[in-house]
Amino acid sequence: MDGSMVIIGGGLAAAKTVEALRDKGFDGAITVLAAEAHLPYERPPLSKDLLAGKAEPAALYPFDADWYARHRVDVHTGVRATKIDRAGRFVLTDQGSAVHYDKLVLATGSRPRPFPGDPEVAYLRTLDDAQALRARLGEGKSLLIVGAGWIGLEVAATARAAGTQVTVLEPQPLPLVKILGESIAELIADLHRRHGVHLHLGTGVAGIDVGDAPGGRVRADDGTVYEADTVLVGIGAIPEVGLAEAAGLAVSNGVDVDAGLATSDPNIFAVGDIANHDHPVLGRLRVEHWATALHQPAVAAANLLGHHEQYTRLPYFYTDQYEFGMEYRGHASGEDRVVIRGDTDTLDFLAFWLDADHRVLAGMNVNRWDDGDDIAALIAAGTPVDPDALADPAVRLDTLAGPLR
Incomplete structure (x- = not known):
């Protein structure tokens, strides 16, 4: 197929879209518009290995400049798309150029949700953010994190491993409780406390007074004032939909x-x-995780080339915090019933989220790496399971999908 493809974005989704198009035989022009001054890169290491100093920036790039050159891909770094003209099929950029497309892929990702008033605090979304934060961690340094979500907790674990004094303020009664439920959220809270994190739950933030930015004073809603060399805000992300909205x-x-x-x-x-x-099975949802950026591009590329594929993969994410390593599949909420199989004290267990009809909506394997396929099969089956059998390690998971016996 000839023609021109334009991809707007500088993350893993952009890189994998390029790869999928070439792998599927597209021989036309491909242009990538990446707003950051870097080749498209993966983001999970930003709060993990890169922040810990175990990886350097080059390790984050799925493909280097030579790969793009060999595959005849025109990558423009530091170039931001400013407008999509759907009638004329071109993209305007902040460099004053107009890039024509026959087909266009939006892979613009998300941006950190700012703290009200936009103080000069630290955020973690980009490679530059991570490198700046990495330089501020270590013995004798202090970090205050606003928000105990996935990013905040991963940074807390990495910072503690570097010897940084860490304080976390979270308005919910437990970290991630709306996603994981009380039992798993309490386990994660205890994990961080054991590793020396000063975890203040049920504590909102009334204001941030930045001194030597990004350090400063944080005023909690109970009047307590906390000071730190670095204040990091991790209160969620906002999808970058401005281009799409403006284009109608x-x-x-x-x-x-x-x-x-x-x-x-x-x-x-x-x-x-x-x-x-x-989603053909789960209904409409948006998933801000690495696996989505990794796998969706292959389906999009196939359909860009005239096929009729559907993206049916289950949502998936993983985290590593201290000795807690886990994978999560499916889509559930903290309101769903949680069934545990294994030993939570030794962090060697599985957790399942069930709806009112005992169907498995999601599953988590903690420090157990051979159960992922069976967990996925239980979710995909969409049939009731016996909660007692699900909790019993003597009952094989692959025997549970099907009507209750």
Whole structure:
């Protein structure tokens, strides 16, 4: 197929879209517009190995400059797309150029949710953010994190390993309780406390007074004042949908895409953090995790080339915090019933989230790496399971999918 493809974005989703297009035989022009001054890169190491000093920036790039050159991909770094002209099929940039497309892929990702008033605090979203934060960690240094979400907790674990004094303020009664439920959230809170994190739960933030930015004083809603060399805000992310909205695409909690990742304009697709996907099994949802950016591009690329595929993978994410390593599959909430199999005291267990009909909505394997496929099969089956059998390590997981016996 000839023609031209333009990809807007500088993350893993952009890189994998390029790869998938070439792997599937597309021989036309490919242009990537990446707003950051870096080749497209992966973001999970930003709060893990890169922040810990165990990896250098080059390790984050799925492909180097030579790879893009060999595959005839024109990558423009430090160039931001400013407007999509759907009628003329071109993208305007902040460099004053107009890039024509036959098909367009939006992989613009998300940005950190700012703290009200926009104080000069630290955020962690980009490679530059991570390198700046890495230089501020170590013995004798202090870090205050606003928000005990995944990013905040991963940074807390990495900072403690570097000898940094860490304080976390979180308005919810437990970290991640709305996602994981009380039992697993309490386990994670205890884990961080054991590793020396000063975890203040049920504590909101009334204001931040920045001194030697990004350090300063944080005023909690109970009047307590905390000081730290660095204040990091991790209170969620906002999908980068401005281009899509201005272009008149359907947007609701992200860019609305069908099961095959096409937007309301059949010539424009969206992948990764911004894709508000009509999942064939789970319904409409948007997933801000690495696996989405890794796998959605192959389906989008196939459909860009005239096929009719659907993205059916279950949501997946993972985390490593101290001795707690886990994988999570599926989609549930903290309101769903949690069933535990194994020993939570030794962090060697599985957890399952069940709906009212005893169907498995999601599953987590903690420090156990051979159960992922069986967990996925239970979720995909969509049939009731016996909660007692699910909790019993003597009962094989692969025997549980099906009607209650």
